Amino acid sequence: MCTHNNHRSFDQLLSQLSTRLINSESAETQDCIAEAIAAFGSYVDADRCYVFEFSDTMTSMSNTHEWVRDGLSAHIDDLQGITEEELPYFFNLMKNTFRFIVHDVRTLPEAARNEKLEFEREDICSVVCIGLVANQKLLGFVGCDMVHKRYHWTDDDVRHLSLVADMIANSLERQRTYQQLIDTQRQLKEANSKLQALATRDGLTGIPNRRALDEKLLEEVRRAKRQGTGLAILLIDIDHFKAFNDTYGHLKGDEALKQVATCLDAVMQRSTDFVARYGGEEFAVLISTDSAWQALRKANELLDAIEQLSIEHKNSPTEPYLTVSIGGYFELPQPDAEVASTISRLIDNADQGLYQAKADGRNCIRFR
Numbered sequence: 419m420c421t422h423n424n425h426r427s428f429d430q431l432l433s434q435l436s437t438r439l440i441n442s443e444s445a446e447t448q449d450c451i452a453e454a455i456a457a458f459g460s461y462v463d464a465d466r467c468y469v470f471e472f473s474d475t476m477t478s479m480s481n482t483h484e485w486v487r488d489g490l491s492a493h494i495d496d497l498q499g500i501t502e503e504e505l506p507y508f509f510n511l512m513k514n515t516f517r518f519i520v521h522d523v524r525t526l527p528e529a530a531r532n533e534k535l536e537f538e539r540e541d542i543c544s545v546v547c548i549g550l551v552a553n554q555k556l557l558g559f560v561g562c563d564m565v566h567k568r569y570h571w572t573d574d575d576v577r578h579l580s581l582v583a584d585m586i587a588n589s590l591e592r593q594r595t596y597q598q599l600i601d602t603q604r605q606l607k608e609a610n611s612k613l614q615a616l617a618t619r620d621g622l623t624g625i626p627n628r629r630a631l632d633e634k635l636l637e638e639v640r641r642a643k644r645q646g647t648g649l650a651i652l653l654i655d656i657d658h659f660k661a662f663n664d665t666y667g668h669l670k671g672d673e674a675l676k677q678v679a680t681c682l683d684a685v686m687q688r689s690t691d692f693v694a695r696y697g698g699e700e701f702a703v704l705i706s707t708d709s710a711w712q713a714l715r716k717a718n719e720l721l722d723a724i725e726q727l728s729i730e731h732k733n734s735p736t737e738p739y740l741t742v743s744i745g746g747y748f749e750l751p752q753p754d755a756e757v758a759s760t761i762s763r764l765i766d767n768a769d770q771g772l773y774q775a776k777a778d779g780r781n782c783i784r785f786r
């Protein structure tokens with residue numbers, strides 16, 4: 419059936435396909451596989467040529483590529499997820515010998531009765547399948563059917579189909595390795611962003627921590643300088659918190675810290691505002707605003723909101739409930755201002771304001 423000429427043109431085509439596959443992307447690989455099975459189908463004058471891939475556990479297989487001669491029906495859609503129980507003879511032979519060569523399906527043994535029925539359903543008289551083996555692993559197989567006519571597969575046919583199988587197996591393996599690399603890269607990225615989130619979150623309250631505040635300060639001061647906008651910082655410290663812990667215990671202290679953090683976060687809802695735990699029982703709020711007055715108004719809202727939490731603090735010399743003191747500072751950073759010294763000035767001034775608020779009786783704001 420195979421003349422010397424079409425023998426040579428098939429070899430040439432295979433060699434061209436292999437060259438394309440060496441540098442191909444995923445979509446091109448699929449095209450090359452489709453072309454390779456079509457070429458083999460035409461070369462042996464077959465009716466159907468196809469690729470099946472096994473599941474990872476090797477207990478089922480699915481038809482992934484199919485070429486059919488004009489006028490014949492395609493079967494790819496009903497050949498999905500076929501299990502080992504359905505075709506035990508075929509699975510066994512393929513797993514053990516990596517091939518399944520049947521010149522006449524009528525000669526199949528009794529053990530292959532399921533296979534015989536399936537071949538009858540598809541009007542297949544002769545069939546050849548060669549395993550796709552890469553790195554000693556059977557990934558699937560490439561096969562060819564003769565429909566309504568018997569055919570004796572020659573050694574040459576088998577040798578050529580084996581070349582096609584090698585080519586497809588190597589492409590599939592390369593694609594799988596590539597996909598694994600992409601999956602690993604995605605997992606690493608996810609793990610990194612989780613680590614990043616953990617490194618910048620306070621473990622107790624869940625709001626950003628001091629490290630996140632430092633990063634945000636750098637970012638915001640640079641932005642304020644660039645855009646000529648103002649920046650305010652508030653330092654908020656719980657009053658007589660040692661007495662609170664001594665009275666109610668450390669766990670209740672933790673609870674109160676969480677409540678205060680949630681409350682501050684809820685009041686500062688603007689995306690440009692930033693709330694962080696600055697340390698122990700101290701919090702910081704960064705407000706991007708052009709007016710000191712607006713920042714002061716926010717500070718008042720925070721003071722009131724904490725009071726309204728009404729967390730009992732019976733041993734506080736200030737009030738019988740939990741209160742905070744707030745120190746604030748506003749600045750319009752000059753375009754030529756040094757970033758590090760601007761940050762120090764913001765913190766130092768807010769800190770002095772806080773010191774003053776404590777000295778002036780607590781539960782109040784001192785804005786500089």
Ligand SMILES: Nc1nc2c(ncn2[C@@H]2O[C@H](COP(=O)(O)OP(=O)(O)OP(=O)(O)O)[C@@H](O)[C@H]2O)c(=O)[nH]1
Binds near residue numbers: 655656668
């Ligand atoms: N429960 C709990 N307590 C904390 C935590 N971090 C810091 N503290 C406590 O906060 C208290 C702070 O006490 P001080 O610095 O003396 O200040 P204060 O009692 O709040 O008094 P003033 O700030 O002057 O009003 C200490 O007792 C710390 O143990 C924490 O994560 N959980």
